[in-house]
Amino acid sequence: MPALVALRLGFSALWIVAFAYAITETFDFPSISGMYPRVAAALGLILAAVTFAVDLWKWRRGRDVLGSEVSISASAALAAEDEHGVRRAFLRAARYALWLVALMASFWLVGVVAGAGLFVLAFLLVESKAHWILLVAGPLATMGLLMLLANSMNLFWPESLITLVP
Structure with missing residues (x-):
């Protein structure tokens, strides 16, 4: 696995852990006050999991995870291995x-x-x-x-x- 792909997957995995931890912490909040942070953390968890799954799927299928040279993204700018x-x-x-x-x-x-x-x-x-x-x-x-x-x-x-x- 290329180092930049590993960094990208690791970053998504770090967010998955952080959002999962945030969700567990919201259960200690009194009554309704935990709802807003719980929903925000759940949405973040879903987005991080989707990002991780898509990047992993692209890497396993041999596609360019970091973007092509044509796209304008930070990952594409760092694509040199x-x-x-x-x-x-x-x-x-x-x-x-x-x-x-x-x-x-x-x-x-x-x-x-x-x-x-x-x-x-x-x-x-x-x-x-x-x-x-x-x-x-x-x-x-x-x-x-x-x-x-x-x-x-x-x-x-x-x-x-x-x-x-x-």
Whole structure:
């Protein structure tokens, strides 16, 4: 199995495990508040499983899993099977996996609402180098949407280490 195909399958498998774990965690939420994260995690699990199955099926049938040279995708750009291409693909995947770890850590440290706002701010600063208006509007819109969702559905977010937003 080519290294880039293994990376792609491994990434999908990692998402399958993460979403399955998220589903099991939602059963500890009180009453209806676990419904939204459970449905979101179930949809993510389904998409990750379909991606994994399709990629595995294509690889077993001898088709190009990473895309053809004609398609415009990140995988196609990394399709060269040299050591540099594999290293670059792994580093790119690791970088975005670290962003997801940072998101989960921010949820744990400061709570879902404040953590999401801080995450959006950091992501916009580092990855997109956004204009200052977006740096202000993005986190505020994210936090506002989560607060609206929480108030309209009577959601209770999990406890955090430090409470910034009640």
